[in-house]
Amino acid sequence: MAECGHYDRWREDLALVRQIGCGVLRYGPQLHATLRGPGLHDWSFADESFAEVRRLGILPIVDLCHFGVPDWIGDFQNPDFPELFADYAEAFARRFPWVQLYTPVNEMFITAVFSAKYGWWNEQRHDDRSYVTAIKHIVRANVLAMQAILRVRPDAIFIQSESTEHFHPECPLALPHAEHRNAERFLTLDLNYGRRVCSSMYEYLLDNGMTRAEYHFFQRQDLRRHCVMGNDWYVTNEHLIGADGHSRWAGEVFGYDTVTRDYHARYGLPVMHTETNMDEGLNGDEAERWLWKQWSGLMRLRRDGVPILGFTWYSLTDQIDWNSALRERAGIVNPRGLFDLNRNIRTVGRAYQRLIEGWKPVLAQQGHCLRLPVTA
Numbered sequence: 502m503a504e505c506g507h508y509d510r511w512r513e514d515l516a517l518v519r520q521i522g523c524g525v526l527r528y529g530p531q532l533h534a535t536l537r538g539p540g541l542h543d544w545s546f547a548d549e550s551f552a553e554v555r556r557l558g559i560l561p562i563v564d565l566c567h568f569g570v571p572d573w574i575g576d577f578q579n580p581d582f583p584e585l586f587a588d589y590a591e592a593f594a595r596r597f598p599w600v601q602l603y604t605p606v607n608e609m610f611i612t613a614v615f616s617a618k619y620g621w622w623n624e625q626r627h628d629d630r631s632y633v634t635a636i637k638h639i640v641r642a643n644v645l646a647m648q649a650i651l652r653v654r655p656d657a658i659f660i661q662s663e664s665t666e667h668f669h670p671e672c673p674l675a676l677p678h679a680e681h682r683n684a685e686r687f688l689t690l691d692l693n694y695g696r697r698v699c700s701s702m703y704e705y706l707l708d709n710g711m712t713r714a715e716y717h718f719f720q721r722q723d724l725r726r727h728c729v730m731g732n733d734w735y736v737t738n739e740h741l742i743g744a745d746g747h748s749r750w751a752g753e754v755f756g757y758d759t760v761t762r763d764y765h766a767r768y769g770l771p772v773m774h775t776e777t778n779m780d781e782g783l784n785g786d787e788a789e790r791w792l793w794k795q796w797s798g799l800m801r802l803r804r805d806g807v808p809i810l811g812f813t814w815y816s817l818t819d820q821i822d823w824n825s826a827l828r829e830r831a832g833i834v835n836p837r838g839l840f841d842l843n844r845n846i847r848t849v850g851r852a853y854q855r856l857i858e859g860w861k862p863v864l865a866q867q868g869h870c871l872r873l874p875v876t877a
Contacts, residue, residue: 522857529564576624577635587645594653605646609689633709662775665732674744695722731775758798773811778837788849
């Protein structure tokens with residue numbers, strides 16, 4: 502957010518949201534700058550920016566933890582994190598009682614995988630025990646945060662922005678590896694929604710440090726009625742698994758609608774497409790084509806009776822160094838925003854604007870699910 506200029510241009514950025522016709526924004530205070538210590542908060546930037554969000558009539562989906570924690574907490578191996586985060590979430594809800602929609606912890610699965618399985622972020626570990634520890638702390642933090650927010654706002658709605666994955670076996674020897682990964686991809690949502698994991702995943706969790714009591718904590722939760730299942734989808738979300746268990750990106754094989762169908766069948770919750778993007782390539786229309794491909798898949802799901810509540814392009818502006826998942830500070834601009842970093846609208850931004858303008862009245866007439874915000 503600093504490198505992309507948001508801290509200096511946040512008023513301009515929020516105005517661009519309205520300019521493009523979008524009435525809902527995934528946005529949140531910066532955890533590392535706001536949570537200064539146990540019970541110690543610096544709300545200065547949040548007070549200003551959320552006042553402007555409200556003035557503009559934008560409905561925020563408040564993102565409270567996006568991939569990292571303050572240095573004083575350390576990383577996701579810290580067993581104190583869930584309670585510290587829940588206290589923070591409750592403090593935010595009390596300070597901004599007009600907010601109803603939340604994503605407490607963004608992409609729980611990716612946060613755990615990149616931090617404790619791939620060794621890229623935060624604790625930078627590669628072992629199964631660290632990975633399971635990260636999962637149980639991240640999901641527990643999400644659950645406790647939901648409970649804390651509901652104490653303040655009983656009609657709160659939680660939109661889990663979670664990566665939607667599928668693993669394809671490259672050959673017969675890869676089948677066991679693909680089966681394991683296709684079960685593992687559901688772990689964070691299974692625990693979050695209190696759904697029993699399969700027997701192989703139960704053994705995997707217990708073999709790598711989760712206790713029966715910790716597992717039973719998740720099984721006792723009953724927060725599904727407050728939840729919308731958010732699915733994030735990129736061209737990197739399908740993987741090809743080799744005989745040695747190593748994976749590589751497969752490109753789009755099944756696509757968003759096919760894989761999301763698996764997730765909806767598993768959880769039976771309303772669905773929101775919570776992230777997607779594509780770089781504007783050499784032809785200048787690659788991102789626009791991807792936008793319409795995703796929208797078409799979403800409309801197919803909706804036509805088939807899957808309750809679809811929303812569609813999200815990530816992000817408002819271009820990004821920097823996401824081609825290396827922020828592991829290298831190279832200053833490479835990724836041209837995947839609705840606007841470039843000079844805040845000039847991109848081709849995909851104009852297409853998104855047309856999409857909103859054209860479909861908004863149709864969806865308003867045909868909507869078969871709740872309308873936001875929900876009033877008590």
